[in-house]
Amino acid sequence: AQTVTQSQPEMSVQEAETVTLSCTYDTSESNYYLFWYKQPPSRQMILVIRQEAYKQQNATENRFSVNFQKAAKSFSLKISDSQLGDTAMYFCASEETSGSRLTFGEGTQLTVNP
Amino acid sequence: DAGITQSPRHKVTETGTPVTLRCHQTENHRYMYWYRQDPGHGLRLIHYSYGVKDTDKGEVSDGYSVSRSKTEDFLLTLESATSSQTSVYFCATRQVNTGELFFGEGSRLTVL
Numbered sequence: 001a002q003t004v005t006q007s008q009p010e011m012s013v014q015e016a017e018t019v020t021l022s023c024t025y026d027t028s029e030s031n032y033y034l035f036w037y038k039q040p041p042s043r044q045m046i047l048v049i050r051q052e053a054y055k056q057q058n059a060t061e062n063r064f065s066v067n068f069q070k071a072a073k074s075f076s077l078k079i080s081d082s083q084l085g086d087t088a089m090y091f092c093a094s095e096e097t098s099g100s101r102l103t104f105g106e107g108t109q110l111t112v113n114p
Numbered sequence: 115d116a117g118i119t120q121s122p123r124h125k126v127t128e129t130g131t132p133v134t135l136r137c138h139q140t141e142n143h144r145y146m147y148w149y150r151q152d153p154g155h156g157l158r159l160i161h162y163s164y165g166v167k168d169t170d171k172g173e174v175s176d177g178y179s180v181s182r183s184k185t186e187d188f189l190l191t192l193e194s195a196t197s198s199q200t201s202v203y204f205c206a207t208r209q210v211n212t213g214e215l216f217f218g219e220g221s222r223l224t225v226l
Contacts, residue, residue, distance in 0.1 A: 009154075033213040045204065045217035091156055095213050100145055100164065101172070102215055104156040 002027045004094050006105035013082045014113050020067075021077045021108050023092030029053075033095045034068065035102070036077045040088040048090070051075065082112045117141060120205050120218035128226050133192040135221050137205030139185075145208035146188040147215070148172075148180060150201040157204065163188055195225045 003026045013019035025034070036048040051059045051068050058066050063083075067076045075094075079086055092105040117140035127133055137146065145164055149157040149172075159172030161180040169180050177199060179191045192199055205218040 004156075006156075035214070037215075043202070043220050045206075045215075047214055050212065050214060100208060100213075101147075101159060101162060102213075104149075104158070106154055106156045 002029075002094050002096060002103040004092055004103050004105040006090075006092055006108050008108045009106070010109045010111070012111040012113055013079075015082055015084060017082055018078060018080045019082055019110065021079075021090055021092075021110065023075045023077070023105055025073050025075060025092070025094045025103075025105075027073070027094060027096060029096045034066075034075045035093040035095070036064070036066070036075075037091045037093060037104075038086075038088045039091065039107075040085075045091075049077065079110075084112050084114060086110065087112045118205060118207060118216055118218040120203075120221045122221060123219065124222050126224045126226065127195055129196055130194050133195050133223065133225075135190045135203055135205075135223070137188045137190070137218055139188075139207050141207060141209075141216070142185060143207035143209065143216075144185075145210070146182065147206045147208070148178075148188065148190045149204045149206065150174065151204060151220070152201050160190065160203075192223075195223075197225050199223065200225045 032053045034051040038046045049061045063080045089107045093102045095102045121136045147162040148160040158174045163169045163182040181189045203221045206215040
Protein backbone atom coordinates (compact mmCIF):
# COMPACT_ATOMS: atom_id res chain seq x y z
CA ALA A 1 0.00 0.00 0.00
CA GLN A 2 1.10 3.51 -0.67
CA THR A 3 1.88 5.94 2.12
CA VAL A 4 2.15 9.71 1.95
CA THR A 5 3.70 11.77 4.73
CA GLN A 6 3.51 15.50 5.34
CA SER A 7 5.75 16.31 8.28
CA GLN A 8 4.65 19.93 8.76
CA PRO A 9 1.18 20.13 10.37
CA GLU A 10 1.24 23.94 10.32
CA MET A 11 3.21 26.63 8.54
CA SER A 12 2.98 30.37 8.21
CA VAL A 13 4.44 32.88 5.77
CA GLN A 14 4.31 36.60 5.22
CA GLU A 15 2.41 37.94 2.27
CA ALA A 16 4.59 38.18 -0.90
CA GLU A 17 7.20 35.77 0.46
CA THR A 18 7.97 32.22 -0.67
CA VAL A 19 7.13 29.06 1.24
CA THR A 20 7.83 25.38 0.63
CA LEU A 21 5.62 22.54 1.84
CA SER A 22 7.19 19.09 2.18
CA CYS A 23 5.85 15.71 1.17
CA THR A 24 7.36 12.26 0.99
CA TYR A 25 5.73 9.12 -0.30
CA ASP A 26 6.37 5.45 -0.61
CA THR A 27 5.30 3.33 -3.55
CA SER A 28 6.37 0.16 -5.29
CA GLU A 29 5.02 1.34 -8.62
CA SER A 30 7.21 2.60 -11.44
CA ASN A 31 4.54 4.85 -12.89
CA TYR A 32 2.26 7.03 -10.80
CA TYR A 33 0.81 10.49 -10.44
CA LEU A 34 1.45 12.99 -7.67
CA PHE A 35 -0.85 15.84 -6.71
CA TRP A 36 -1.17 18.81 -4.43
CA TYR A 37 -4.71 19.77 -3.43
CA LYS A 38 -5.78 22.89 -1.59
CA GLN A 39 -8.69 23.07 0.84
CA PRO A 40 -9.64 26.63 1.85
CA PRO A 41 -12.07 27.33 4.70
CA SER A 42 -14.94 26.74 2.28
CA ARG A 43 -13.96 23.06 2.51
CA GLN A 44 -13.90 22.65 -1.27
CA MET A 45 -10.99 20.52 -2.53
CA ILE A 46 -9.13 22.23 -5.37
CA LEU A 47 -6.33 20.78 -7.49
CA VAL A 48 -3.21 22.94 -7.31
CA ILE A 49 -0.71 21.00 -9.39
CA ARG A 50 -0.10 17.56 -10.86
CA GLN A 51 3.09 15.65 -11.69
CA GLU A 52 3.51 12.46 -13.70
CA ALA A 53 6.31 10.33 -12.28
CA TYR A 54 7.83 9.44 -15.66
CA LYS A 55 8.34 13.14 -16.46
CA GLN A 56 11.60 14.50 -15.10
CA GLN A 57 10.64 18.12 -15.57
CA ASN A 58 9.07 19.71 -12.50
CA ALA A 59 5.48 20.87 -12.96
CA THR A 60 4.67 24.57 -12.70
CA GLU A 61 1.35 26.40 -12.48
CA ASN A 62 1.75 30.16 -12.19
CA ARG A 63 3.04 30.85 -8.64
CA PHE A 64 3.03 27.16 -7.73
CA SER A 65 5.86 24.78 -8.59
CA VAL A 66 7.09 21.43 -7.37
CA ASN A 67 10.46 19.93 -6.63
CA PHE A 68 10.06 16.29 -7.62
CA GLN A 69 12.91 14.02 -6.49
CA LYS A 70 11.93 10.56 -7.69
CA ALA A 71 14.84 8.65 -6.17
CA ALA A 72 14.25 10.27 -2.80
CA LYS A 73 10.45 9.91 -3.18
CA SER A 74 10.02 13.56 -2.32
CA PHE A 75 7.46 15.95 -3.78
CA SER A 76 7.56 19.44 -2.27
CA LEU A 77 5.34 22.39 -3.22
CA LYS A 78 6.77 25.90 -3.54
CA ILE A 79 4.43 28.87 -3.41
CA SER A 80 5.97 32.11 -4.63
CA ASP A 81 4.65 35.61 -3.91
CA SER A 82 2.25 34.23 -1.29
CA GLN A 83 -1.19 35.79 -1.19
CA LEU A 84 -3.80 35.94 1.57
CA GLY A 85 -6.02 33.70 -0.54
CA ASP A 86 -3.40 30.96 -0.34
CA THR A 87 -4.37 30.41 3.29
CA ALA A 88 -5.68 26.84 3.28
CA MET A 89 -5.00 23.24 4.18
CA TYR A 90 -2.73 21.64 1.59
CA PHE A 91 -2.78 17.93 0.89
CA CYS A 92 -0.19 15.92 -0.96
CA ALA A 93 -1.48 12.79 -2.72
CA SER A 94 -0.15 9.95 -4.81
CA GLU A 95 -1.92 7.61 -7.17
CA GLU A 96 -0.79 4.30 -8.52
CA THR A 97 -1.82 4.18 -12.14
CA SER A 98 -2.56 0.49 -11.80
CA GLY A 99 -4.88 0.94 -8.82
CA SER A 100 -6.72 4.16 -9.64
CA ARG A 101 -6.82 5.15 -5.98
CA LEU A 102 -5.42 8.30 -4.43
CA THR A 103 -3.65 8.16 -1.08
CA PHE A 104 -3.50 11.45 0.82
CA GLY A 105 -1.09 12.83 3.38
CA GLU A 106 -2.21 14.28 6.69
CA GLY A 107 -2.23 17.84 5.41
CA THR A 108 -0.34 21.07 6.15
CA GLN A 109 -2.29 24.11 7.35
CA LEU A 110 -0.73 27.16 5.70
CA THR A 111 -1.48 30.63 6.99
CA VAL A 112 -0.45 33.69 4.98
CA ASN A 113 -0.06 36.73 7.21
CA PRO A 114 -0.52 40.32 6.00
CA ASP B 115 -15.54 21.74 -12.88
CA ALA B 116 -17.15 18.33 -12.65
CA GLY B 117 -20.74 18.44 -11.47
CA ILE B 118 -20.72 16.52 -8.21
CA THR B 119 -23.35 17.02 -5.57
CA GLN B 120 -23.62 15.39 -2.19
CA SER B 121 -26.69 15.07 -0.01
CA PRO B 122 -27.35 15.76 2.74
CA ARG B 123 -24.70 18.40 3.37
CA HIS B 124 -25.24 18.24 7.12
CA LYS B 125 -26.77 15.54 9.27
CA VAL B 126 -27.03 14.89 12.98
CA THR B 127 -28.11 11.43 14.04
CA GLU B 128 -28.04 9.13 17.02
CA THR B 129 -25.91 6.08 17.65
CA GLY B 130 -27.38 2.94 16.17
CA THR B 131 -29.43 4.58 13.43
CA PRO B 132 -28.84 3.90 9.72
CA VAL B 133 -27.54 6.73 7.56
CA THR B 134 -27.20 7.01 3.78
CA LEU B 135 -25.16 9.66 2.01
CA ARG B 136 -25.73 10.22 -1.68
CA CYS B 137 -23.31 11.35 -4.36
CA HIS B 138 -24.53 12.37 -7.78
CA GLN B 139 -22.33 13.23 -10.77
CA THR B 140 -23.12 14.63 -14.20
CA GLU B 141 -19.72 13.98 -15.80
CA ASN B 142 -20.16 10.32 -16.71
CA HIS B 143 -16.92 9.44 -14.91
CA ARG B 144 -16.39 5.73 -14.44
CA TYR B 145 -14.59 5.90 -11.10
CA MET B 146 -16.21 7.23 -7.93
CA TYR B 147 -14.87 7.38 -4.37
CA TRP B 148 -15.94 7.99 -0.81
CA TYR B 149 -13.39 9.51 1.58
CA ARG B 150 -13.67 10.65 5.16
CA GLN B 151 -11.70 13.58 6.52
CA ASP B 152 -10.61 13.76 10.15
CA PRO B 153 -8.08 16.08 11.81
CA GLY B 154 -4.58 14.64 11.70
CA HIS B 155 -5.54 11.93 9.22
CA GLY B 156 -6.10 13.78 5.97
CA LEU B 157 -8.52 12.02 3.67
CA ARG B 158 -8.89 8.27 4.00
CA LEU B 159 -10.54 6.09 1.40
CA ILE B 160 -13.64 4.22 2.54
CA HIS B 161 -14.89 2.54 -0.64
CA TYR B 162 -14.65 3.14 -4.33
CA SER B 163 -16.37 2.07 -7.52
CA TYR B 164 -14.91 1.35 -10.93
CA GLY B 165 -18.22 0.86 -12.68
CA VAL B 166 -21.89 0.12 -12.19
CA LYS B 167 -22.21 -2.59 -9.53
CA ASP B 168 -18.40 -2.81 -9.28
CA THR B 169 -17.09 -1.66 -5.93
CA ASP B 170 -14.12 -2.34 -3.68
CA LYS B 171 -12.96 -1.56 -0.16
CA GLY B 172 -10.62 1.19 0.84
CA GLU B 173 -8.45 1.46 3.95
CA VAL B 174 -11.27 2.30 6.42
CA SER B 175 -14.24 0.32 5.15
CA ASP B 176 -15.41 -1.33 8.39
CA GLY B 177 -18.95 -0.21 9.27
CA TYR B 178 -19.66 1.13 5.79
CA SER B 179 -21.26 -0.26 2.66
CA VAL B 180 -21.77 1.21 -0.79
CA SER B 181 -23.91 0.70 -3.82
CA ARG B 182 -23.79 1.91 -7.38
CA SER B 183 -26.78 0.99 -9.52
CA LYS B 184 -26.28 3.82 -12.02
CA THR B 185 -23.20 5.58 -13.36
CA GLU B 186 -24.38 8.87 -11.86
CA ASP B 187 -25.05 7.77 -8.28
CA PHE B 188 -22.84 6.32 -5.56
CA LEU B 189 -24.41 5.72 -2.15
CA LEU B 190 -22.58 5.33 1.14
CA THR B 191 -24.47 3.60 3.95
CA LEU B 192 -23.71 3.37 7.63
CA GLU B 193 -25.88 0.46 8.75
CA SER B 194 -25.66 1.38 12.44
CA ALA B 195 -23.92 4.68 13.04
CA THR B 196 -21.35 5.02 15.82
CA SER B 197 -19.74 8.11 17.34
CA SER B 198 -16.43 7.18 15.68
CA GLN B 199 -18.10 7.78 12.33
CA THR B 200 -18.59 11.46 13.11
CA SER B 201 -16.64 13.04 10.26
CA VAL B 202 -16.77 15.00 7.05
CA TYR B 203 -17.43 12.75 4.08
CA PHE B 204 -16.28 13.58 0.58
CA CYS B 205 -17.36 12.02 -2.67
CA ALA B 206 -15.05 12.25 -5.68
CA THR B 207 -14.92 11.18 -9.29
CA ARG B 208 -11.83 10.53 -11.38
CA GLN B 209 -10.92 11.81 -14.80
CA VAL B 210 -9.30 8.83 -16.48
CA ASN B 211 -6.74 10.52 -18.71
CA THR B 212 -5.23 12.79 -16.05
CA GLY B 213 -5.93 10.89 -12.82
CA GLU B 214 -7.32 14.07 -11.29
CA LEU B 215 -10.07 13.72 -8.71
CA PHE B 216 -13.03 16.09 -8.64
CA PHE B 217 -14.68 16.48 -5.28
CA GLY B 218 -18.14 17.22 -3.96
CA GLU B 219 -18.68 19.86 -1.30
CA GLY B 220 -18.55 17.39 1.56
CA SER B 221 -21.17 16.11 4.01
CA ARG B 222 -20.72 16.74 7.71
CA LEU B 223 -22.10 13.87 9.78
CA THR B 224 -22.43 14.05 13.54
CA VAL B 225 -23.32 10.89 15.47
CA LEU B 226 -24.45 11.58 19.03
